[in-house]
Each structure stands twice: as structure tokens, then as C-alpha cells.
Amino acid sequence: MSSFQETLLLLWQQLGWPLLRLLIFISIGLLVANFIEALNWTKRLAVLARPLIRFGRLSDITGASFSLAFFSGVSANTMLAEAYDQGKISKKELVLANLFNSLPAYFLHLPTTFFITVPLIKGAAFLYIGMTFGAAVLRTLTIAIVARFMLADVDETGHVAGQTETKKEITLQDALNRTWKRFRRRMKKIIRFTVPIYILFFLMNRVGLFSSLEQFMAEHLTFLCWLSPQAMSIVVLHIAAEFTAGLAAAGALLQDGALGYRDIVLALLVGNILSSPVRAVRHQFPFYAGIFQPRLAMQLIFFSQSFRMVSIALITVLFFFLFPASGP
Numbered sequence: 001m002s003s004f005q006e007t008l009l010l011l012w013q014q015l016g017w018p019l020l021r022l023l024i025f026i027s028i029g030l031l032v033a034n035f036i037e038a039l040n041w042t043k044r045l046a047v048l049a050r051p052l053i054r055f056g057r058l059s060d061i062t063g064a065s066f067s068l069a070f071f072s073g074v075s076a077n078t079m080l081a082e083a084y085d086q087g088k089i090s091k092k093e094l095v096l097a098n099l100f101n102s103l104p105a106y107f108l109h110l111p112t113t114f115f116i117t118v119p120l121i122k123g124a125a126f127l128y129i130g131m132t133f134g135a136a137v138l139r140t141l142t143i144a145i146v147a148r149f150m151l152a153d154v155d156e157t158g159h160v161a162g163q164t165e166t167k168k169e170i171t172l173q174d175a176l177n178r179t180w181k182r183f184r185r186r187m188k189k190i191i192r193f194t195v196p197i198y199i200l201f202f203l204m205n206r207v208g209l210f211s212s213l214e215q216f217m218a219e220h221l222t223f224l225c226w227l228s229p230q231a232m233s234i235v236v237l238h239i240a241a242e243f244t245a246g247l248a249a250a251g252a253l254l255q256d257g258a259l260g261y262r263d264i265v266l267a268l269l270v271g272n273i274l275s276s277p278v279r280a281v282r283h284q285f286p287f288y289a290g291i292f293q294p295r296l297a298m299q300l301i302f303f304s305q306s307f308r309m310v311s312i313a314l315i316t317v318l319f320f321f322l323f324p325a326s327g328p
Contacts, residue, residue: 019198026190026290027183029074033082034182036064038175052100052140056147061089062097069104074287076101081291082182091296093151098300099307100143106136116244120251121268124261128268131319135311142311194290201286230258234267239275246271262323269316273309280305 053063061083069076077098084094110129117125170178230253237245246268253259259267280301288297 015199015202019195022198022287023191023194023290025074026078026194026287027187029072029076029078030183030186030190031179032072032075033068033079034179034186035175036068036079038170038178038182052144056096056100056144057151058097058100058144058147059083059089059093062093062100065097066101066104069101070107073101073105073108074291076104077288077291082186084292093147094296095300095303096143096147096150099304100140100147102143102304102308103136103140106133117247120247121254121264124250124254124264127261127265127319127323131265131269131315132272132312135308135315138315139307139311190290193294194286197289197294198286201282205282231263231267234264235271235274237271239271243271243275262319265323266316266320269312269319273312273316276305276309 047063047067049063049066052058053060053066061079065076065079068079080089080094080097083089084091089097110133113132114125114129117128121128234246234249234253237249250259250264250268254261254264284301285297288301291297292300
């Protein structure tokens with residue numbers, strides 16, 4: 001195989017196929033969200049979150065997005081983007097809804113996290129998952145409370161005050177036609193934004209920009225002097241490499257008896273907090289910019305990651321003071 005063919009193969013494996021796969025997932029999410037909206041199924045899907053939705057004065061669209069987020073984050077965000085573009089929800093509710101969906105988003109990734117952590121860190125996995133789950137619940141409940149005061153123009157039935165809900169019978173064929181029409185129009189826009197942004201981030205990753213940022217963060221952790229040196233190694237690997245690298249180090253230290261459950265969970269929580277911003281921008285922004293406008297996408301990522309970091313930091317502080325310092 002010539003060097004040119006090897007280059008083409010490398011580009012396909014690292015850029016072409018991941019980009020195509022991303023567009024496929026976005027396309028599926030867009031079709032599902034548009035079809036649900038075309039059939040006026042948002043109220044039915046909102047049943048799962050009805051108590052919180054009514055308490056927070058959030059709309060049925062937010063409730064439907066919440067339910068859909070348990071199965072597809074792309075579809076849930078696409079539903080919110082479509083509703084925002086059509087003026088059905090305000091920007092304020094869009095931001096709140098995106099934050100509100102943190103609990104179903106957590107459940108979406110829970111099986112993967114569970115089956116990776118348990119074999120490596122054993123009983124500490126249940127503590128770590130319990131802490132991160134608590135942070136996700138805290139975020140969703142907090143947003144429901146905040147929304148109740150911020151969305152004064154929405155009543156507790158999920159409708160904008162002063163507006164009446166109009167029900168219109170729609171056939172399956174009409175729904176399919178409407179879905180396909182909206183899909184073609186929006187997919188062109190998604191491709192126009194997603195493809196160049198994804199390529200740009202691919203190039204930034206290839207030149208080592210994100211690795212340099214992660215390495216810089218890993219080298220400036222003097223404020224974590226309250227962690228043991230062994231626990232610090234988990235944090236550094238969590239930031240400079242991947243979550244699984246930190247887990248592997250934690251598993252080895254646990255096996256050797258160098259660290260107990262408490263120190264391992266604290267290290268993983270701290271690593272989670274510090275590694276989130278760079279990875280969120282690198283992994284989330286390309287597809288968020290396809291669903292939302294790039295500027296709005298960056299704002300949503302900023303709010304969600306900031307809120308996520310604060311919630312996990314609070315849980316970490318509580319865990320530090322309330323959990324006894326004992327071995328496994």
C-alpha cells in the first residue's frame with residue numbers, strides 16, 4: 001500500500017467515518033424529533049416528567065425532550081432546537097430545558113460507566129456512581145426550582161399564559177410529509193455547520209492543542225495538596241489521558257492496598273470535575289453546533305458544564321466531610 005493510500009485510509013478512519021457516523025446519528029435524531037412533533041405527541045411523552053414539569057412551569061415540549069433524552073440525547077436536543085426556532089419556547093426555557101435533561105443524559109451513559117468501573121474498582125464503583133447520580137438528581141431538581149421562578153409566563157399546566165392549545169387531527173401521511181420537509185431543510189443547515197467545525201476540531205486535535213491543554217491542567221494541580229500522592233496520580237491520568245486510564249490506575253492502587261475506597265472516589269470525582277471542560281468542547285461542540293447555532297451551542301455547553309462542575313464539586317465536598325476515612 002502506497003503512502004498516499006495509507007493517508008487516505010487514515011483520514012477515512014479518523015475523520016471520514018466518525019464524521020459520517022455523527023451525521024447519521026444527528027439525522028436519525030432529527031427524524032425522530034420532527035416525527036414526534038408532527039404527530040403532536042409531545043404531551044404524551046411529557047407524562048414521565050409531569051410532576052417536575054408542572055412544578056417548574058416548564059412546557060410539554062421540555063417534558064417530551066426529558067423523556068426522549070433517556071433514549072437519545074440527539075433527538076432530545078433536536079426537539080428543543082426545533083421548538084426554539086419555531087418560537088414555541090423561549091431562549092430562557094431552552095437553556096433550562098437543556099440543563100433539566102442532565103438526569104436522563106446520566107442514565108443514558110450509566111450502563112457503560114457501570115460495567116467499566118465495577119471490574120476495576122469493585123465496591124468503590126457503587127460509591128462513585130452514587131455520588132455522580134446524586135449530582136445529576138441535584139441538577140435536575142435545582143433547575144425545576146429555578147424554572148418555577150424564572151418562567152412566570154408559563155402556567156402550571158405547561159402552556160404559555162394567555163395562549164390556548166389548539167388540537168388538530170393529523171394523518172400519518174401528513175406527519176411523514178411534514179417530517180421529511182423539515183428534515184431536508186434543517187439537515188442542509190446542520191451539514192453546513194457541522195462538517196467544517198468537525199474538521200477544524202479534528203485538525204486542532206491532530207496538532208495536539210487539546211492534549212496540551214489537558215497536560216497543562218495536569219501539571220498545575222498544586223491546589224489539590226489535600227489529596228494523597230497516589231490519588232493525585234489518578235487525577236493526572238484522568239485529565240491527561242482518559243477516564244479508563246484513571247480507573248486502571250485506581251484499580252491497581254486498590255489491589256495493592258495503597259488506597260482505600262474513599263481516596264479513590266475522591267480522586268475520580270476531582271478528575272471528573274477538572275477534565276470536563278476540555279472534553280466537553282472537543283466532543284460536544286461539533287454536534288451541538290449542528291443542532292443549534294454555533295454561538296448558542298457554545299453558550300449551552302458553557303452553562304451545562306459549569307452547572308455540572310458545581311454540582312459534582314458540592315457532592316465531592318459533602319463526600320469528603322461525611323464519609324469516614326477508612327480502607328476498603
